Amino acid sequence: MLDGLEALRAIMAERFEQAGLPFDGLILTSVFRNPVHHTYHAGLTTTESRHQYGLAADMRIWGHGMTREEYFYELRDAAHDDRVGACFEPEELIRAGSSDGQTLTHAHVDWRDPCPTGW
Numbered sequence: 001m002l003d004g005l006e007a008l009r010a011i012m013a014e015r016f017e018q019a020g021l022p023f024d025g026l027i028l029t030s031v032f033r034n035p036v037h038h039t040y041h042a043g044l045t046t047t048e049s050r051h052q053y054g055l056a057a058d059m060r061i062w063g064h065g066m067t068r069e070e071y072f073y074e075l076r077d078a079a080h081d082d083r084v085g086a087c088f089e090p091e092e093l094i095r096a097g098s099s100d101g102q103t104l105t106h107a108h109v110d111w112r113d114p115c116p117t118g119w
């Protein structure tokens with residue numbers, strides 16, 4: 001995962017540079033989650049989260065000098081680059097999981113083989 005994150009960071013840095021925008025790096029908001037906390041305290045039902053294995057990262061998508069959507073799509077394209085090889089949680093799932101059911105709150109990448117359909 002660390003190699004994948006570094007490749008993702010390098011690709012994003014390259015794209016920002018090409019666009020003439022400053023890049024402050026990836027801002028990780030959640031990486032490893034203790035399975036007990038994940039299930040019993042955070043109330044999350046999935047037992048298949050890659051966060052429990054330290055193979056997933058959530059990233060902040062706002063405050064990068066572009067809209068959340070623009071940054072999210074840049075990340076998605078970079079995550080699917082062969083050098084990164086990550087699964088990328090689809091926009092619809094992120095929006096559906098937000099408190100109002102429509103906000104793009106973050107981006108989630110993880111490493112598993114194969115990725116779920118559409119990731």
Ligand SMILES: [Zn+2]
Pocket residue numbers: 030051056057058107108109
């Ligand atoms: Zn996540």
